[in-house]
Amino acid sequence: MPRRILAVCLGNICRSPAAEAVLRALLPGDQIDSAGTSDWHIGDQPHPPMIRAAAARGYDLTQLRARQFVAADFSAFDLILAMDGKNLADIEALRPEGNVTPVHLFTDYAPETGADHVPDPYYTGDYDGALDLIEVAARGLARAAAD
Template sequence: MKVLFVCLGNICRSPSAEGVFREMTTAETDSAGTAGWHAGKPPYGPMQEAAKARGYDLSDLRARQFTAADFDRFDLIIGMDASNLADIEDLRPNGNTTPVKCFTDYAPESGMTEVPDPYYTRDFDGALDLIEQCSKGLRAEIG
């Protein structure tokens, strides 16, 4: 199983989701952003620090922009919020059936409909709490 996590800039939510999920499973993981502003850059420093405090090392990750080719490379694409999902779907090639889901679909008990962006909220621990919860739900579903 190949899983791609997608957020806006690929420096907070999606690399954290990739880092958390890769610790929980043997699935192949990657992350990307719908915007290319940070391409080639590591995850945001405060996000890396919060993740590291929980035992997740994000230092090897680098931001990249989501492309239509990702639909063919991955078995499942996961967006962090409604805007990400819309941007992902805008690039879907005709006839492609790769599932695209919101990460919070895997943690309905959280009551959240999106993973808030800690770059703006500054709540890095809160984002990680939700990412861990969603990751556990995803692992339970796909193994």
Template sequence: MSKILFVCLGNICRSPAAEAIFRSLCPEVETDSAGTSDYHIGEPPYGPMVAAAAARGIAMSDLRARQVRRQDFTAFDLIVVMDDQNRSHVESLRPEGVDTPVVLMAPLAAGWASQEVPDPYYTRDFDGCLDLLEAAARGLQAHLAERG
């Protein structure tokens, strides 16, 4: 699997952080991130998330928000979403006959009970979000390594 898209609502907190974390773990994998909404198109990631990530050595200030598109289903091998609401939105865009997997990020994290990645834009828990995203990114990395 060589191309992964990470998706959240606005593409300024969770999905760009997931992308930045995963690309630091697996630089050989092509990654991108997108939001289901059009609230922040062209904007950089949210400042408090950038600062929390930078404190961990994770660079994400180069990323810019974009909206998920139907063609992402054919451009990517895997789409990883942060919650059920965004998964439903992404699935509503699926072209007929395209079987690109769409999976939740949180269940990839070993030892975490969460099914969704809480949105730190609202919870203000940027470090907790990053903890979960890092664990899930390691889980995704292990899953990809198993598949070869």
């Protein structure tokens, strides 16, 4: 049965759309989406430098558009992946009472990296570094799904 997985970052223009594209490539039978905890970029394409960095690795982000995470996402998805602790806290603040949908840091699936979050390349400028970590975490999630 296909899983429904949601990747969430702050603006849904860098990390989470990249994670969406990478997860779609690795888990083609699953339903993958992304969202942001803020409303700053609703309807916008991913950030151009992330589009370019992802394209260099074979991922097309151009059809994606930013949307805001909403409480209904807890019911619509089987797993929610936060890119950092602040996003995780913002997601949890919207959790409906009684909902048990798992929410994890994406880096939980990349313990070998020692990373506790995916740094935001919008601020760091390191789009390739963010993609490196996203790919490692996505492969870890794919391995966990296969077990």
